[in-house]
Amino acid sequence: MNVMPYLLHHHFDPDFDHTQLQPREMADGTVDHYDLNYVQNVIQGQVLAELREIPSDEALNYESRFVRDTPDFPLGRNCSVNPDNPNQLLADANGFALYEDDVISVRRTLNIRRDVDFHSGNILFVGDMVVHGNVRAGFDIKARNILVKGLINAAGVAAQENVVTETGIKGGNKAVIEAGKSIRAPFCENALLKAGQDVLIDGGCLNCELYVKGRLAVKGRFMGGVANCTDHMLVSEVIGGGSMGMDTEVHLGFDPFLTQQLDTVDETLDELNSLLSHYKAEIARGEAHEEEFAPKILKVETKLESLKKKRDKLDILIQETSLAHRASLLVPGEVRPGVIVTIGGVALKINDYYSDVRFTLQDGEIQMSSPALGGEQE
Numbered sequence: 001m002n003v004m005p006y007l008l009h010h011h012f013d014p015d016f017d018h019t020q021l022q023p024r025e026m027a028d029g030t031v032d033h034y035d036l037n038y039v040q041n042v043i044q045g046q047v048l049a050e051l052r053e054i055p056s057d058e059a060l061n062y063e064s065r066f067v068r069d070t071p072d073f074p075l076g077r078n079c080s081v082n083p084d085n086p087n088q089l090l091a092d093a094n095g096f097a098l099y100e101d102d103v104i105s106v107r108r109t110l111n112i113r114r115d116v117d118f119h120s121g122n123i124l125f126v127g128d129m130v131v132h133g134n135v136r137a138g139f140d141i142k143a144r145n146i147l148v149k150g151l152i153n154a155a156g157v158a159a160q161e162n163v164v165t166e167t168g169i170k171g172g173n174k175a176v177i178e179a180g181k182s183i184r185a186p187f188c189e190n191a192l193l194k195a196g197q198d199v200l201i202d203g204g205c206l207n208c209e210l211y212v213k214g215r216l217a218v219k220g221r222f223m224g225g226v227a228n229c230t231d232h233m234l235v236s237e238v239i240g241g242g243s244m245g246m247d248t249e250v251h252l253g254f255d256p257f258l259t260q261q262l263d264t265v266d267e268t269l270d271e272l273n274s275l276l277s278h279y280k281a282e283i284a285r286g287e288a289h290e291e292e293f294a295p296k297i298l299k300v301e302t303k304l305e306s307l308k309k310k311r312d313k314l315d316i317l318i319q320e321t322s323l324a325h326r327a328s329l330l331v332p333g334e335v336r337p338g339v340i341v342t343i344g345g346v347a348l349k350i351n352d353y354y355s356d357v358r359f360t361l362q363d364g365e366i367q368m369s370s371p372a373l374g375g376e377q378e
Contacts, residue, residue, distance in 0.1 A: 004053045004054060004055060004056060005053075005054060005056060005059045005067050005068065005069055006051045006052065006053055006054070006067070006068045006069075006070070006071050007051070007052045007053075007054045007059075007062055007066060007067060007068075008049055008050075008051060008066040008067070008068055008073070008074075009049060009050045009051075009052055009066075010048070010049050010066075011046070011047050011048055011049060011050070012040050012042065012048060012097040013040060014066075014099055014104075016040055016098070018038055018039065018120075021036040021037065021038065021119075021120075021121065022036070023035065023036060023121070024036070024037070033118055033121065034118075034121050034122050034138075034139065034140075035121055035122060036120065036121030036122075037121075038112075038120050038121055038122075038123045039096045039110055039123060039124075039125055040096050040097055040098070041094075041095075041096060041124070041125060041126045042091045042094070042095060042096060042097045042106060042126075043091065043094050043126055044091055044092060044093055044094055045090055045091065046090065046091045047082070047088050047089070047090060048079060048089045048090065048091055048097050048104055048106075049073065049088075049089040049104060050087055050088050050089070051068070051071050051073070051087040051088075052087070054067075071086070071087065073089045073104065074099075074102060074103040074104055075089070075103060075104065076100060076101070076103035076104050076105030076106075077105045077106065077107075078091065078092045078093040078095065078105060078106035078107070078108065079091060079092055079104055079105060079106055080092050089104060091106045092106065093106055093108050093127070094108065094126040094127050094144070095107045095108040095109070095110075095126065095127040096110060096125070096127070107127070108127045108128060109127055109128045109129070109130060110123075110125045110127060110128070110129045110130070110143070111130050111132065112129065112130065112131045112132060112133070113132045113133075114132065114133050115131075115133035115134045115135070115136055115150065116131055116133070116134070116135045116136060116139050116141055116155070117136040117139065120139075121139070122139055122140045122141065123140075123141045123142070123143075124141075124142045124143075125141075125142070125143040125144075126143070126144065127143065127144055128143060128144050128145040128146075128147075129141060129143035129144075129145070129146045129147070130146075130147045130149070131146070131147070131148045131149060131150065132149050132150070133149070133150045134148075134150035134151045134152070134153060134167075135148055135150070135151070135152045135153065135155040135157060136153060136155060137153050137154035137155060137172065137174065138154065138155065138174075139155050139156070140155065140156035140157075140158070141155070141156070141157055141158070142157075142158045142159070143159055143160075144159065144160045144161055145159055145160075145161045145162045145163075146159045146162070146163045146164070147164045147165075147166070148163075148164070148165040148166070148167070149165075149166045149167065150165075150166075150167050151165070151167045151168055151169075151170060152165050152167075152168070152169045152170070152175055152177065152185075152191075153170050153171075153172075153175070154170065154171055154172040154174035154175050155174075155175060156175075156176045156177075157175075157176070157177045157178070158176075158177075158178040158179075159178070159179045159180065159181075160180045161179065161180050161181045162179055162181050162182050162183070162184075163177055163178075163179045163182075163183045163184070164183075164184045164185075165184075165185045165186070166186070167186060168185055168186045168187040168188065168189075168203075169185050169187070169188040169189065169191045169193075170188075170189050170190070170191070171188070171189060171190035171191035171192070171208070172190055175188075175190070175191035175192065176191070176192045176194075177191060177192070177193045177194070178193075178194045178195075179194070179195045179196065179197075180196045181195070181196055181197045181198075182195055182197045182198045182199065182200070182214075183195045183198075183199045183200070184199075184200045184201075184202070185200075185201055185202070186201075186202045186203050187201065187202070187203035187204050187205070187206075187220070188201055188205050188206070188208050189204075189205075189206045189207065189208065190206070190207050190208065191208050191209075192208070192209045192210075193208060193209070193210045193211070193212075194210075194211045194212075194257075195210075195211070195212050195213065195214070196213050196214075197212075197213060197214040198212065198214040198215045198216070198217075199212045199214075199215075199216045199217070200217050200219075201217070201218045201219065201220070202219050202220070203219065203220040204218070204220035204221040204222070204223070204237075205218045205220070205221070205222045205223075205225070206221070206223050206224055206225070206242075207223070207224035207225045207242075207246065208224075208225040209225055209226050210225070210226070210227045210228060210229070211228045211256040211257060211260065212227070212228065212229040212230065212256065213230050213255060213256065213257060214229075214230060214231055215229065215231045215232050215233070215234075216229045216232075216233045216234070217233070217234040217236075218233075218234065218235045218236065219236045219237070220236065220237050220238075221235075221237050221238040221239070221241075222235045222238070222239045222240075222248065223238070223239075223240065223241055223242040223246060223248060224242050224246035224247065224248055225248065225249075226248075226249040226250075226251065227249070227250045227251065228251045228256035228259070229250070229251070229252050229256065229327075230252070230253065230254065230255050230256065230321075230323050230327070231252075231323055231326070231327055232252075232327060232328050232329075232330060233250060233252060233328075233329050233330070234330045234331075234332075235329070235330070235331050235333065236331075236332055236333055237333040237334070238333050238334045238335075238336065239329075239331055239333075239334075239335050239336065239339055240335060240336035240337065240338055240339035240350065241336040241338075247338070247340070248338065248339045248340070249339075249340045249341075249342070250329055250339065250340070250341045250342065251342045251343075252323075252324070252327040252328070252329060252341075252342065252343045252344070253322055253323055253324030253325075253327040253343045253344035253345075253361065254318050254321075254322055254323075254324070254344065254345075255318060255321050258314060258317055258318045258321065259318060261314055262311065262314045262315065262318065265307055265310055265311045265314065266311070268307060269304065269307055269308070269311070272300050272303055272304050272307070273304070275300055276297060276300045276301065276304070279293045279296050279297045279300065280293075280297065283297070322344060324343055324344025324345075324361050325344075325361065327343055327344070327360075327361065328343075328358055328359060328360045329341055329343075329358070329359040330358050330372045330373060331354075331356070331357055331358075331359075331372050332356055332371070332372045332373055333355065333356075334353065334354070334355050335350055335353065335354040335355070335357060336350070336353060337350055337351050337352055337353065338350065341359050341366060343359065343360070343361040343366055344361050346361060346364065346365065346366055347366075348366040354368065356370050356371050356372050357369065357370055357372055358370070358371070358372045358373075
C-alpha cells in the first residue's frame with residue numbers, strides 16, 4: 001500500500017530574513033520607512049505549522065524540505081504538538097518563530113545587534129528585547145522588558161514591565177520612556193518618563209518630566225523639570241539650580257496618573273463651559289437663534305454632567321490612594337533656592353540653601369528636618 005506524503009504548511013515565513021526588509025507601501029502609493037516588520041511575532045498557543053496529506057504525484061510541486069514521509073514535526077524549543085490535533089504545531093511561549101538547526105523554534109528574547117534606525121524601523125515585540133546599539137531619534141520600540149545597551153536618543157520606548165538603558169536617555173524633548181513597572185538609566189536629559197512602580201537614575205536628571213507611581217531615586221543632580229511621585233523621592237547630590245528660568249518642581253503623595261486624568265477632565269470642563277457660554281450668548285441675540293443652539297446647549301450640558309461625575313470619582317480615588325502622610329523628599333546633598341516642593345497638595349518654595357534635609361508633611365504643613373536619611377520612613 002502506498003503511503004501518501006505530508007506537506008508541512010507554515011503559518012509564518014520560514015525564510016524570513018530581518019536583514020532584507022522592505023518598507024510597507026501605503027494605500028496612496030507612498031512607503032512607510034518606519035514600518036519594516038522587523039520580527040515575526042507569535043503568541044503562546046498560536047498555530048505555527050500544520051501537516052497535510054497530499055497525493056504522491058503532487059509532492060514534486062512543493063519544496064522537498066517541506067515534504068515529509070511521516071506525520072511528525074521538526075520540533076524545536078518552546079514548541080509542542082497540539083494535544084487536541086496532532087497535525088498542528090503550537091507555540092509554547094510568546095516570542096518569534098524561526099528555523100534554527102533545521103527545526104522550528106520560538107525564541108522569547110529578541111536581540112537587535114545594531115542600532116534601531118531606518119535599517120530596522122520601529123519594532124514591536126511580544127517578548128523581551130535587547131538592543132545592542134542605540135535607539136535613534138524618531139523611532140519607537142515596544143516589548144515586555146527592554147534593555148538598551150546604547151543611548152536612547154529622542155525615541156519612544158515602551159515596556160509592559162521594565163526598561164533599562166546602560167548608556168542613558170537624551171531626549172531633545174522627544175524621548176518618551178514608559179514602563180508598566182520600573183525604569184533604570186545612568187542619566188536622563190529632556191525626556192518624559194512614566195513608570196508604574198519605581199525609577200532609578202544612577203547619575204543626573206536634567207530638565208525631565210517624570211511620573212512615578214512608586215519611588216524615585218536620582219543619585220546625581222536633579223535640575224529643572226517636574227517630578228511627580230506617589231511615594232518617596234531621593235536626590236543624593238543636588239536638587240535645583242542650573243541656568244536661569246530652569247524651574248524645578250517636586251510633587252509627592254498623590255498617584256500622578258490619576259492626577260493627570262483629573263487635569264485632563266478639568267481642561268475638558270473648561271472647554272465645554274466656554275462653549276456653553278458661547279451658545280447661550282448666541283441664543284440671547286434673539287429667538288431666531290434658539291432653534292439652532294438649544295439642542296447644542298442640551299448636548300453640552302449632558303457632557304458636563306457626565307464629566308463632573310467622573311471628576312468627583314477621580315477626586316475621591318486620588319484621596320483614597322494618597323500617600324501624603326508618608327511621602328517625603330530626601331536630599332542628603334544640597335537643596336538650592338527656587339525649588340518648589342508639594343506634598344499632598346501643600347506647597348513650599350525654597351528660598352535658601354540647605355544641606356542634608358528631609359521634607360515631609362506634618363499637621364498640614366511641609367516640615368524640614370535633618371538628617372535626610374535614617375528613621376522609620378526609609
